Amino acid sequence: MDILNELGKIGSAKQALAVFEKQMDTAQLGRISSISHPEILKRIANAVVICNPEKIFINTGSEADRQFIRDLALETGEERSLAMENHTIHFDLPGEQGRIVDRTFYIANPEDLISSLANRMNRETALEDIRANMTDIMKGKTMVVGFYMRGPVGARVSNPALEITSSAYVSHSADILYRNAFADFDKEVAARGHFFTNVHSEGLNRTKDLPDARVFMDLQYQTTYSFKCTYAGNTLLLKKGNHRFAVDKAVHKNRGEELSEHMFITGIRGPENRVTWFAGAAPSGCGKTTTAMAGDLFVGDDLAQMWIADDGSIRCVNPEAGIFGIVEDVNQEGDPLLMKVLRQPGYEVIWSNVLIDENNIPHWVGNLEPSPEKGINFQGEWHFGKTDDTGKPIPMSHPNSRCTLRSTNLENYCPDAENPDGVLTRIFTYSGRDADTMPPVWVARDSDQGVVIGACIVSAATATEVGASGVKRAPWANAPFIPGALGDYMDAQFRFFGNTKIQEQFQPVMAGLNYFLTDKARGGSTSKLLGEKKDVKVWLAWLERYAHKEAGHIQTPIGNLPLYRDLAPLFDKIIDKPYPKDLYDRQFSLYVDHIIARIELQEAAYAKEKNIPGRLFEILAHQKEALQALKQTKGPVILPGDMES
Ligand SMILES: Nc1nc2c(ncn2[C@@H]2O[C@H](COP(=O)(O)OP(=O)(O)OP(=O)(O)O)[C@@H](O)[C@H]2O)c(=O)[nH]1
Numbered sequence: 001m002d003i004l005n006e007l008g009k010i011g012s013a014k015q016a017l018a019v020f021e022k023q024m025d026t027a028q029l030g031r032i033s034s035i036s037h038p039e040i041l042k043r044i045a046n047a048v049v050i051c052n053p054e055k056i057f058i059n060t061g062s063e064a065d066r067q068f069i070r071d072l073a074l075e076t077g078e079e080r081s082l083a084m085e086n087h088t089i090h091f092d093l094p095g096e097q098g099r100i101v102d103r104t105f106y107i108a109n110p111e112d113l114i115s116s117l118a119n120r121m122n123r124e125t126a127l128e129d130i131r132a133n134m135t136d137i138m139k140g141k142t143m144v145v146g147f148y149m150r151g152p153v154g155a156r157v158s159n160p161a162l163e164i165t166s167s168a169y170v171s172h173s174a175d176i177l178y179r180n181a182f183a184d185f186d187k188e189v190a191a192r193g194h195f196f197t198n199v200h201s202e203g204l205n206r207t208k209d210l211p212d213a214r215v216f217m218d219l220q221y222q223t224t225y226s227f228k229c230t231y232a233g234n235t236l237l238l239k240k241g242n243h244r245f246a247v248d249k250a251v252h253k254n255r256g257e258e259l260s261e262h263m264f265i266t267g268i269r270g271p272e273n274r275v276t277w278f279a280g281a282a283p284s285g286c287g288k289t290t291t292a293m294a295g296d297l298f299v300g301d302d303l304a305q306m307w308i309a310d311d312g313s314i315r316c317v318n319p320e321a322g323i324f325g326i327v328e329d330v331n332q333e334g335d336p337l338l339m340k341v342l343r344q345p346g347y348e349v350i351w352s353n354v355l356i357d358e359n360n361i362p363h364w365v366g367n368l369e370p371s372p373e374k375g376i377n378f379q380g381e382w383h384f385g386k387t388d389d390t391g392k393p394i395p396m397s398h399p400n401s402r403c404t405l406r407s408t409n410l411e412n413y414c415p416d417a418e419n420p421d422g423v424l425t426r427i428f429t430y431s432g433r434d435a436d437t438m439p440p441v442w443v444a445r446d447s448d449q450g451v452v453i454g455a456c457i458v459s460a461a462t463a464t465e466v467g468a469s470g471v472k473r474a475p476w477a478n479a480p481f482i483p484g485a486l487g488d489y490m491d492a493q494f495r496f497f498g499n500t501k502i503q504e505q506f507q508p509v510m511a512g513l514n515y516f517l518t519d520k521a522r523g524g525s526t527s528k529l530l531g532e533k534k535d536v537k538v539w540l541a542w543l544e545r546y547a548h549k550e551a552g553h554i555q556t557p558i559g560n561l562p563l564y565r566d567l568a569p570l571f572d573k574i575i576d577k578p579y580p581k582d583l584y585d586r587q588f589s590l591y592v593d594h595i596i597a598r599i600e601l602q603e604a605a606y607a608k609e610k611n612i613p614g615r616l617f618e619i620l621a622h623q624k625e626a627l628q629a630l631k632q633t634k635g636p637v638i639l640p641g642d643m644e645s
């Protein structure tokens with residue numbers, strides 16, 4: 001039972017056109033007449049019948065249409081203009097500053113396998129919930145219908161998607177973050193035989209309705225429903241809602257041929273201007289945007305879809321075309337390129353949940369600029385020292401406050417982002433907020449070990465999920481978006497990276513990265529990090545040299561570590577920074593007991609899941625044994641130099 005059709009009852013293109021004739025003016029009717037695929041027309045018409053908007057706007061992606069949407073966002077009050085031209089501020093309700101994981105559900109039939117990490121709701125219950133909450137929800141509002149491609153038009157893994165919303169902020173964001181493909185949509189859908197549908201309404205946008213807010217994903221009908229919320233991670237379901245559909249497709253339809261990951265995509269220029277492409281996973285709030293911006297050629301900062309091309313190489317495209325990025329700690333020192341877009345005129349930016357001062361200038365925590373004493377932020381009026389009900393100081397900006405901007409505005413933007421053949425990707429990284437165990441970089445000896453690095457990411461909680469805390473396992477940084485069984489997803493990883501179609505010269509280099517190791521965990525007394533943001537450039541440069549066999553390594557049970565003599569010159573050349581040997585020793589010593597505890601944590605957790613490939617347990621057991629043997633001869637803390645052969 002397709003809920004959209006069950007509630008809207010529009011079963012044919014003819015009925016759909018009758019709905020449009022009743023509800024649209026001639027200008028909009030003219031626009032929709034260029035769409036002929038009956039399924040597209042039916043889905044839009046059903047959404048119209050259910051939500052009952054006062055007006056409908058078909059967004060063709062023209063400059064005039066973009067302006068209409070910008071103006072609408074100001075008119076509805078969802079956005080407000082700031083001092084800088086083309087900058088606006090949007091606030092989400094204080095109680096909805098991140099993804100509402102507890103109110104996010106997969107719509108499931110009894111026989112569907114849904115990830116043990118996700119919520120499910122049976123189809124009948126979801127139907128009633130959607131009926132109760134979405135009927136007439138757009139009364140008095142304008143419904144904006146947008147037609148997008150998630151990925152370059154023509155790319156093998158791109159997916160067409162509709163964004164139907166009463167929120168001008170959501171459609172404004174969609175137009176910045178995705179490729180408007182009104183002109184190609186009909187043709188792309190006909191060629192590919194599928195598209196995703198997203199229906200959203202913020203409703204009355206009141207705190208008291210937040211308990212009723214929902215995010216639903218219907219895998220069977222590739223449709224999302226979202227209501228009574230505004231935060232883009234909950235409402236702009238072109239992003240994480242459709243990412244879940246893309247993951248499902250990679251795991252269940254094209255296993256071993258395709259992947260859909262929570263990864264940045266960036267290129268590093270190596271010696272003689274050669275370009276080496278990276279894609280890397282990190283959980284929300286753990287460094288994807290930062291790493292993508294540290295690269296010389298930016299393609300994406302949050303999502304990557306990849307496939308094995310006919311030449312035997314791995315290709316990546318970004319389903320998105322912009323950044324919805326965290327602003328906390330973004331500053332001139334660590335992020336000069338982002339700061340240019342945020343602080344200099346000439347760019348379009350939607351800010352969310354930062355502090356706006358009396359001169360209409362945004363401010364945020366960690367910007368290293370002088371801060372105002374007061375202003376308006378995510379919880380209303382704010383002044384320095386203001387506390388919440390429990391007496392805790394309220395920060396100037398919410399830790400998950402973000403900026404929305406187009407990739408093409410970035411100085412390191414690479415036009416290959418639009419290449420339907422993708423970028424030929426050699427290096428894959430996995431990272432999380434790991435304060436005390438893993439070194440800044442280590443490389444798997446083969447693709448199976450690389451898959452295990454991804455499986456074993458752990459990370460401290462961040463502000464992107466409402467109510468999350470503690471250190472958690474974060475498999476591939478993608479677990480929140482894996483609809484089905486984790487074992488199937490892992491199997492897809494082994495099959496993809498181990499696919500014999502991948503040519504020798506294109507074999508993936510798979511590595512762990514950790515930017516968050518602390519002084520305290522390495523014998524110091526402070527909780528300061530043992531590195532800084534700009535060091536990221538060096539870790540990437542070292543991996544680039546390693547991939548081209550221009551850097552040596554130390555073999556260890558967890559994988560290959562860099563040599564001091566390769567790193568020190570890179571620190572000097574790339575970021576002009578001394579790199580003392582004792583810092584290297586602290587960063588790259590193996591704390592064997594910690595690592596073994598991590599392995600045992602993963603063994604125990606995966607033992608509880610069904611159908612986990614045996615390869616994972618073999619590799620973990622082997623690493624543990626080798627670490628124990630090494631400890632016998634070298635002790636529990638082993639300097640990198642003591643492992644050089
Ligand atoms: N000190 C330090 N902080 C970092 C580093 N990388 C990221 N951060 C901080 O971590 C926070 C989140 O980093 P992002 O790069 O925005 O995280 P993300 O993975 O893109 O997050 P999502 O957009 O939620 O998926 C920001 O406040 C960064 O300043 C690093 O290498 N060193």
Ligand SMILES: O=C([O-])CC(=O)C(=O)O
Nearest residue numbers: 099232233240284302464
């Ligand atoms: O989806 C969001 O809310 C923002 C984001 O990138 C993430 O959480 O990974």
Ligand SMILES: [Mn+2]
Nearest residue numbers: 262284285302
């Ligand atoms: Mn993300």
